Amino acid sequence: MEQSKIITIKNLVKKFPVGKGFFIALNGINTGFEQGEFAGLVGPSGSGKTTLLNIIGSLDSPSEGSAEVLGYSVGSLTHKQAAMLRRQHIGFIFQTFNLLPVYTVFENIEFPLLLMNMTATERTKAVHDAIEWVGLGDKIKSRPAMLSGGECQRVAIARAMVKKPEIVLADEPTANLDAENSHHILQTMEKLNKELKTTFIFATHDEKVINYLHRKIQLFDGKIAKDELIKSI
Amino acid sequence: MIALKLAYRNLVGAGIRTWLNVFVLSIAYVLIIYFNGLMSGWNREARRDTINWEIANGQYWQKDYDPYDPFSFNDSHSAIPSVFNSKIDEGKIVPILISEATIYPEGRIQSIVLKGISTNQKILKLPTYELNVEIAEIPGIIGKRFSKNTNLKKDDLVTVRWRDANGTFDAAEIRIISVFNCNVPTVDNGQIWIPLDDLQKMKQMPDEATILVNGDELKVNSEIVGWVYKDIEFLVMDITKIIKTKRIGSSFFYIIILALAMLAIFDTQVLSIFKRQKEIGTYVAMGMTRKQVVTLFTVEGAFHAVLAAIVGAIYGIPILAYVAKIGFKIPEGSDDMGLAMADVIYPFFSLMLIVSTIILVFLITTIVSYLPARKISKMEPTDAIKGKIQ
Ligand SMILES: Nc1ncnc2c1ncn2[C@@H]1O[C@H](COP(=O)(O)OP(=O)(O)OP(=O)(O)O)[C@@H](O)[C@H]1O
Ligand SMILES: [Mg+2]
Numbered sequence: 114m115e116q117s118k119i120i121t122i123k124n125l126v127k128k129f130p131v132g133k134g135f136f137i138a139l140n141g142i143n144t145g146f147e148q149g150e151f152a153g154l155v156g157p158s159g160s161g162k163t164t165l166l167n168i169i170g171s172l173d174s175p176s177e178g179s180a181e182v183l184g185y186s187v188g189s190l191t192h193k194q195a196a197m198l199r200r201q202h203i204g205f206i207f208q209t210f211n212l213l214p215v216y217t218v219f220e221n222i223e224f225p226l227l228l229m230n231m232t233a234t235e236r237t238k239a240v241h242d243a244i245e246w247v248g249l250g251d252k253i254k255s256r257p258a259m260l261s262g263g264e265c266q267r268v269a270i271a272r273a274m275v276k277k278p279e280i281v282l283a284d285e286p287t288a289n290l291d292a293e294n295s296h297h298i299l300q301t302m303e304k305l306n307k308e309l310k311t312t313f314i315f316a317t318h319d320e321k322v323i324n325y326l327h328r329k330i331q332l333f334d335g336k337i338a339k340d341e342l343i344k345s346i
Numbered sequence: 347m348i349a350l351k352l353a354y355r356n357l358v359g360a361g362i363r364t365w366l367n368v369f370v371l372s373i374a375y376v377l378i379i380y381f382n383g384l385m386s387g388w389n390r391e392a393r394r395d396t397i398n399w400e401i402a403n404g405q406y407w408q409k410d411y412d413p414y415d416p417f418s419f420n421d422s423h424s425a426i427p428s429v430f431n432s433k434i435d436e437g438k439i440v441p442i443l444i445s446e447a448t449i450y451p452e453g454r455i456q457s458i459v460l461k462g463i464s465t466n467q468k469i470l471k472l473p474t475y476e477l478n479v480e481i482a483e484i485p486g487i488i489g490k491r492f493s494k495n496t497n498l499k500k501d502d503l504v505t506v507r508w509r510d511a512n513g514t515f516d517a518a519e520i521r522i523i524s525v526f527n528c529n530v531p532t533v534d535n536g537q538i539w540i541p542l543d544d545l546q547k548m549k550q551m552p553d554e555a556t557i558l559v560n561g562d563e564l565k566v567n568s569e570i571v572g573w574v575y576k577d578i579e580f581l582v583m584d585i586t587k588i589i590k591t592k593r594i595g596s597s598f599f600y601i602i603i604l605a606l607a608m609l610a611i612f613d614t615q616v617l618s619i620f621k622r623q624k625e626i627g628t629y630v631a632m633g634m635t636r637k638q639v640v641t642l643f644t645v646e647g648a649f650h651a652v653l654a655a656i657v658g659a660i661y662g663i664p665i666l667a668y669v670a671k672i673g674f675k676i677p678e679g680s681d682d683m684g685l686a687m688a689d690v691i692y693p694f695f696s697l698m699l700i701v702s703t704i705i706l707v708f709l710i711t712t713i714v715s716y717l718p719a720r721k722i723s724k725m726e727p728t729d730a731i732k733g734k735i736q
């Protein structure tokens with residue numbers, strides 16, 4: 114059982130300096146994730162969802178305790194090692210899409226591959242596959258400004274998935290989308306989760322997202338209030 | 347490689363502001379190349395004229411001769427060493443005797459320098475063959491500047507007074523045979539050229555000279571007692587120095603333009619880093635190291651210099667080519683700067699000048715782009731992603 118855990122979090126505490134003291138955003142988190150999970154951190158605003166996601170994504174480091182991701186201890190990575198971990202193994206999806214405006218859809222999706230020193234042919238094939246997954250074959254040359262919010266988020270999903278990472282972290286991916294588009298992108302991610310065995314971890318308080326989750330981790334005041342399996346994998 | 351591609355896309359994607367910066371910077375390129383080309387052209391012309399008219403391949407100076415001290419002329423003459431006889435006969439060495447003198451043009455008194463030179467010499471461009479005339483007076487030729495200052499013209503007579511080897515004053519009449527047109531002030535200002543034989547007789551210094559102009563490729567190897575060899579580099583040192591000061595003086599224009607361009611690029615960089623925090627955060631989330639992001643923004647800024655070189659080339663090459671062809675007209679009255687100056691200076695744009703200008707501007711632009719970009723590595727990626735850093 115322990116073998117298939119790709120993320121292990123032990124006694125994790127995250128403090129932010131505020132004025133002369135500290136604000137404790139995460140307070141003693143113990144949990145883990147297995148490969149292929151479709152899990153979500155849910156909870157009210159300020160409960161620490163984004164903070165936990167950032168630590169798993171090695172964008173931030175624990176104040177106390179440990180977070181082990183794919184065998185790497187996030188707290189002890191150098192900036193460069195953390196960058197390498199993200200580059201190879203982790204994809205991010207943001208609430209605000211964060212596409213690069215001067216690039217076309219193709220170029221946006223290609224970007225993570227450019228960092229991985231792939232050949233042009235390999236890149237083109239991978240990008241076309243990813244575009245296929247999210248169903249945007251006809252928008253390949255468009256720029257983000259010409260796309261709808263739903264289409265932008267699908268490009269962002271393709272960008273996160275194109276390198277077939279082990280883990281995809283999605284912070285409020287549906288917050289800027291209407292219901293129809295929300296369902297569309299969730300179905301896309303669910304399909305990719307099934308086909309590629311990618312682990313998805315969401316941070317959300319959107320009911321629509323929660324309905325798709327296989328596992329729901331409820332955060333409250335920086336602590337795990339409840340951790341329940343909804344559907345078995 | 348990827349930084350280049352990204353930088354280019356980002357920069358061109360930024361639109362009008364980029365092109366404005368690029369345009370100002372391109373002006374800096376063109377001005378730097380223009381002014382330095384002008385100075386190089388001037389230097390080349392001045393050097394060439396001075397060599398043709400005055401110094402040939404070098405000069406032997408009588409050991410006491412100091413061109414800046416006319417009082418030294420009384421003592422700085424010696425018999426021409428016999429080693430030179432054959433070369434002088436072959437016309438490869440031209441002896442010149444130099445003496446202080448006084449003339450009385452239109453009733454005024456003026457100190458001048460008399461220079462006696464072999465009338466048959468062909469090493470210097472001075473038209474000394476014109477001194478080969480049979481007249482009662484001593485024939486003399488003068489330059490256009492001296493002619494203007496003294497109002498002496500062709501066929502004029504002027505009284506000249508000098509001291510001979512024994513210190514005795516003597517006087518005679520010189521007839522101006524011709525006025526030559528030459529850009530080298532040091533063979534023109536305050537001097538009259540007369541035949542060497544005449545001056546040697548006047549001074550009672552048979553077979554003596556002050557300097558020996560070497561028209562031969564080689565200098566005589568052995569040490570010659572009482573004479574010092576001055577090579578071309580020594581003799582043009584003044585020109586080089588004066589032009590160097592002019593070069594520094596003229597750099598004022600393009601330094602201002604360059605500073606303006608750098609300020610604009612610096613400002614653009616600061617603004618773009620501030621406005622693009624989210625993008626920076628996204629790069630980091632996708633696995634770029636901070637160093638790579640700093641490089642990306644630096645390359646992006648430095649790309650201004652590449653685009654400016656292209657834009658500058660588009661309008662600069664035709665303009666500079668035209669200027670190089672028609673030359674730069676020197677305004678009237680800016681004559682006496684102590685070195686050769688033609689009426690028109692033709693700028694000389696060397697490959698070296700162009701390449702070094704491009705490298706210099708590129709380096710400065712890169713540094714100016716790097717300074718604000720360094721800030722990126724201090725950003726917290728989690729804040730940058732949200733774009734909330736103030
Ligand atoms: N850099 C920081 N400095 C200080 N406090 C911070 C910082 N980042 C987060 N916090 C605080 O930590 C707490 C948890 O923040 P976090 O962003 O993880 O909440 P969240 O659950 O994602 O909320 P939301 O649903 O609004 O996104 C909040 O109270 C927040 O103010
Ligand atoms: Mg959040």
